[in-house]
Amino acid sequence: MPSFSQLLIIGGSGFLGWHLVKAAAAQYDVSWTHCQHALTIAASPDAYRLDIQQPDEIRAVIEQVEPEVIVHTAAMTNADLCETHRSLAHSLNVSGTRNVAECAEEVGATLIYISTDLVFDGLHGNYRERSATKPVNYYGETKLAGERVVKEVMSKYLIARVALMYGNGNGVHGCFTDWMRDGLQHGREVTLFIDQYRTPLYVNDAAQAILELAEKSPENETYHLGGGERLNRYEFGQKFCQIFGYDPKHLRAVAMNDIPSLVPRGADCSLNSHKAQKLLSFTLSDVANGLEKMKRGL
Ligand SMILES: NC(=O)c1ccc[n+]([C@@H]2O[C@H](COP(=O)([O-])OP(=O)(O)OC[C@H]3O[C@@H](n4cnc5c(N)ncnc54)[C@H](OP(=O)(O)O)[C@@H]3O)[C@@H](O)[C@H]2O)c1
Structure with missing residues (x-):
């Protein structure tokens, strides 16, 4: 039996938001x-x-909906654009x-703020909720500043990093697997970092976990939500090819130093999700299981 009924998802047209709404x-x-x-x-x-950016517009929707819980997923999420358009990134994310x-x-609503693994510098990996934050790019800085704002303003909040x-996109917003799939389908070379480690999270697991935390967590906690496996982007690409039947010969392993980038990115931003996992009714998928679910549209 849910402990609340009225839910508002801000950013429901986004990649995560769309799956959350459904x-x-x-x-x-x-x-x-x-x-x-x-x-x-x-x-x-x-x-x-x-x-x-318009408080009156937010207030008008909230007055109409009267939500008990609000999930705030809306953000400027492209790290390259955040770096080059800092003022807009601050205006949206902070x-x-x-x-x-x-x-x-x-x-008096509870606010669930969606943050990111990129609040960490990526020097150590396996980050816990209490690990020291130190973003290395402006996107990460703005998301961390957003966390601080939420803690300062809200009486009742949760933060999910x-x-x-x-996962499957909604036709407007998607993720890096769309780019990989497009390259592989057209026989283009897909370059993937061999020295950038993450704990990739299947988007439907993210959605279900956020809803379960909204029900089960005490107020004012921070949780990490990563997938059940730490691996580098090239290894992810190999599993993607295996499950979706693409020829892995099109994958090229590169080091981060091989590709000049405007935006610094942490080498190992893997998350330790034990705190959330203990509350959840399901196991956060490893990549093979997550990709299988994605293939079957689950
Ligand atoms: N995707 C990831 O791998 C990832 C990883 C870690 C953390 N996150 C965090 O998870 C959250 C969701 O990410 P996502 O990838 O699902 O985002 P996304 O697909 O880029 O979608 C962004 C959402 O924000 C909305 N939005 C943008 N500007 C807005 C504005 N001025 N006012 C109101 N809404 C606005 C968009 O609405 P319209 O499209 O209708 O304009 C869209 O619904 C973000 O907070 C992000 O920082 C994402």
Whole structure:
């Protein structure tokens, strides 16, 4: 029996948000928002347009929906764009989060803020919730600043730091597996880092875990949500080829130093998710299982 019924997902048109809305629709009275992409989700028609830079727009939606729990997934998520468009990244990821938090606090809602593994510098890996944060790029800085805003403004919150996610996109927002699949389908070389380690998380596991934490967690906790396996991007590509039937000869292993990049990225931002796993009713998938579920659309 759910402990709340009215749920608002801000950023429901995004990659994670779209899966969250669909996962939540069976259990909750779900409303969700989009900004530039007015998608439709048959199971959950209650959609609103808002810009998180406009407090009045957020307030109007919250007044109408009267949510008990708000999941804030909206963000500027492209790390390259965050680096080159810092003012916009700050406006969305920090000020926008403040706007959402202040409006949520006004109505006494619980806010679930979606953060990232990129709040860590990637020098050690296997990060726990209490590990020292030290973002190495501006995207990570803004997401960490968003966490601080949430803690400062909200009486009731949860923070879920999710790892690099994969899964089927919604036609507008997707993930790096879309890029890999496109390259492999067209016989292009797909270059993947052999020295960049993550704990990739299947997006439907992320959605289910966030909803379960909303029910089961005490207030004001931070959780890490990573997949059941630490591996590098090249190893991920190999498993992707194996499960989806692509020829791995198109994969090329490269070192991060081989490819000049504007944006620094941590080498090993793997997350230790034991704290969340203890509360969850299911095991966070390893990559093979996650990709199998993705293939079957589960
Ligand atoms: N994807 C990952 O691998 C990953 C990893 C770690 C953490 N995260 C975090 O998880 C969350 C979701 O990421 P995602 O990849 O699912 O995001 P995404 O696909 O890039 O979607 C971003 C969402 O934000 C909305 N949005 C953008 N600007 C907005 C604005 N001004 N006002 C209102 N909404 C706005 C977009 O709406 P429209 O498209 O309608 O404009 C969309 O719904 C983010 O907080 C991200 O930092 C993601």
